Amino acid sequence: xxxxxxxxxxxxxxxxxxxxxxxxxxxxxxxxxxxxxxxxxxxxxxxxxxxxxxxxxxxxxxxxxxxxxxxxxxxxxxxxxxxxxxxxxxxxxxxxxxxxxxxxxxxxxxxxxxxxxxxxxxxxxxxxxxxxxxxxxxxxxxxxxxxxxxxxxxxxxxxxxxxxxxxxxxxxxxxxxxxxxxxxxxxxxxxxxxxxxxxxxxxxxxxxxxxxxxxxxxxxxxxxxxxxxxxxxxxxxxxxxxxxxxxxxxxxxxxxxxxxxxxxxxxxxxxxxxxxxxxxxxxxxxxxxxxxx
Ligand SMILES: Nc1nc2c(c(=O)[nH]1)N[C@@H](CN(C=O)c1ccc(C(=O)N[C@@H](CCC(=O)O)C(=O)O)cc1)CN2
Numbered sequence: 001x002x003x004x005x006x007x008x009x010x011x012x013x014x015x016x017x018x019x020x021x022x023x024x025x026x027x028x029x030x031x032x033x034x035x036x037x038x039x040x041x042x043x044x045x046x047x048x049x050x051x052x053x054x055x056x057x058x059x060x061x062x063x064x065x066x067x068x069x070x071x072x073x074x075x076x077x078x079x080x081x082x083x084x085x086x087x088x089x090x091x092x093x094x095x096x097x098x099x100x101x102x103x104x105x106x107x108x109x110x111x112x113x114x115x116x117x118x119x120x121x122x123x124x125x126x127x128x129x130x131x132x133x134x135x136x137x138x139x140x141x142x143x144x145x146x147x148x149x150x151x152x153x154x155x156x157x158x159x160x161x162x163x164x165x166x167x168x169x170x171x172x173x174x175x176x177x178x179x180x181x182x183x184x185x186x187x188x189x190x191x192x193x194x195x196x197x198x199x200x201x202x203x204x205x206x207x208x209x210x211x212x213x214x215x216x217x218x219x220x221x222x223x224x225x226x227x228x229x230x231x232x233x234x235x236x237x238x239x240x241x242x243x244x245x246x247x248x249x250x251x252x253x254x255x256x257x258x259x260x261x262x263x264x265x266x267x268x269x270x271x272x273x274x275x276x277x278x279x280x281x282x283x284x285x286x287x288x289x290x291x292x293x
Pocket of ligand 1: 049097098144250270275276
């Protein structure tokens with residue numbers, strides 16, 4: 001068996017085309033959605049991700065607001081920039097690119113973002129709403145990567161209802177919130193959240209219908225610990241040394257041989273990453289539409 005590909009690049013392009021129409025409709029009513037980014041320091045990966053977010057904005061007609069700040073910025077100075085974007089009427093929503101340098105208090109910064117402008121869906125109020133509103137529609141921003149993972153499966157016709165989902169990794173952008181989303185009544189999945197303290201990870205993985213690997217450990221999920229016919233989403237990103245060239249290359253959490261066992265795999269790159277970016281735009285468009293309502 002060779003797994004079918006969960007094509008994040010093509011699916012994200014489809015979502016962006018839909019969003020472009022919605023942005024046009026908003027512009028016709030005099031509303032120009034704007035995404036702000038706050039980037040601290042000069043990490044090349046973070047710079048690349050932020051540049052990508054602004055390219056996406058240009059593609060769908062969302063205005064861009066950029067705040068690139070020095071790595072040694074103080075907590076108070078960074079908080080002032082967050083407050084500035086909170087107050088900026090041109091900024092519909094914004095993100096603080098993570099990770100922040102170690103001397104900064106990330107939780108305090110995320111908490112300072114106006115929940116209505118929280119394009120990443122990571123504000124405690126928005127995460128709390130996600131946990132509380134099991135039955136009612138959610139009308140606040142949702143975390144982009146978990147939302148992207150679900151959308152990627154749905155748009156490939158994968159039925160999530162009643163499935164056993166095993167998530168590996170308890171980070172803030174994926175692991176901590178994806179269970180709250182997947183267990184909502186509209187998806188009705190059963191979710192096990194595993195992490196570095198989990199005993200018998202292999203056993204959990206082997207019984208999963210769907211695996212969401214977000215640990216940032218290269219090749220963690222192997223063909224041996226995947227049930228034949230499972231759906232495997234590779235969210236993790238880490239850097240490893242290429243054994244041939246000796247150069248540092250990006251690696252996902254899922255070993256390539258998993259494609260011989262699974263029914264579906266998301267490539268990495270080209271899977272969940274582009275979906276994260278598309279769902280960020282969707283959060284901004286939805287916030288702008290809420291302003292209009
Ligand atoms: N404030 C946030 N910070 C971070 C988030 C986030 O969602 N919000 N997630 C990651 C980084 N990230 C977005 O910011 C992100 C990572 C990767 C991709 C992506 O499209 N990756 C490409 C491959 C890129 C490569 O080759 O290096 C892919 O998967 O095809 C998009 C967004 C941490 N920080």
